[in-house]
Amino acid sequence: MVDIFVAHAAELAEEGSRRIITHAERGVGVIRAKGTLHAFANHCPHQGGPVCDGLLIHQVEEVLGPDKSYQGMRFDTDTLNLVCPWHGWEFNVQTGRTAGDPRFSLRRFEVIERDGDIFVRLPG
Numbered sequence: 243m244v245d246i247f248v249a250h251a252a253e254l255a256e257e258g259s260r261r262i263i264t265h266a267e268r269g270v271g272v273i274r275a276k277g278t279l280h281a282f283a284n285h286c287p288h289q290g291g292p293v294c295d296g297l298l299i300h301q302v303e304e305v306l307g308p309d310k311s312y313q314g315m316r317f318d319t320d321t322l323n324l325v326c327p328w329h330g331w332e333f334n335v336q337t338g339r340t341a342g343d344p345r346f347s348l349r350r351f352e353v354i355e356r357d358g359d360i361f362v363r364l365p366g
């Protein structure tokens with residue numbers, strides 16, 4: 243394993259801030275979401291799109307009435323998704339799993355904060 247420098251901690255302090263690095267010809271995105279830094283391969287499991295460039299949005303859910311009739315849609319503010327810019331697949335930023343099919347996940351990496359700097363731990 244090798245620790246790769248990503249940024250100074252202050253550069254990724256704000257919610258939604260991100261940095262995409264390239265190591266060994268592979269992209270890795272480090273994103274601060276829901277107060278935590280997450281690192282994913284910048285490679286969508288659908289068709290390889292640059293998923294870490296995508297928008298962060300709250301998950302949309304349908305609202306059903308007591309009789310199960312459709313009442314509209316709303317944002318689930320507990321669940322934040324990363325949306326792949328190519329075809330819109332959504333991935334839970336805390337788990338890396340797709341909202342639609344949990345068989346597909348983003349590849350995750352460990353994020354390390356040390357002495358005011360942020361690193362991502364990648365296979366050597």
Ligand code: FES
Pocket residue numbers: 286287288289290291292293326327328329330331
């Ligand atoms: S490549 Fe990501 S949704 Fe298709």
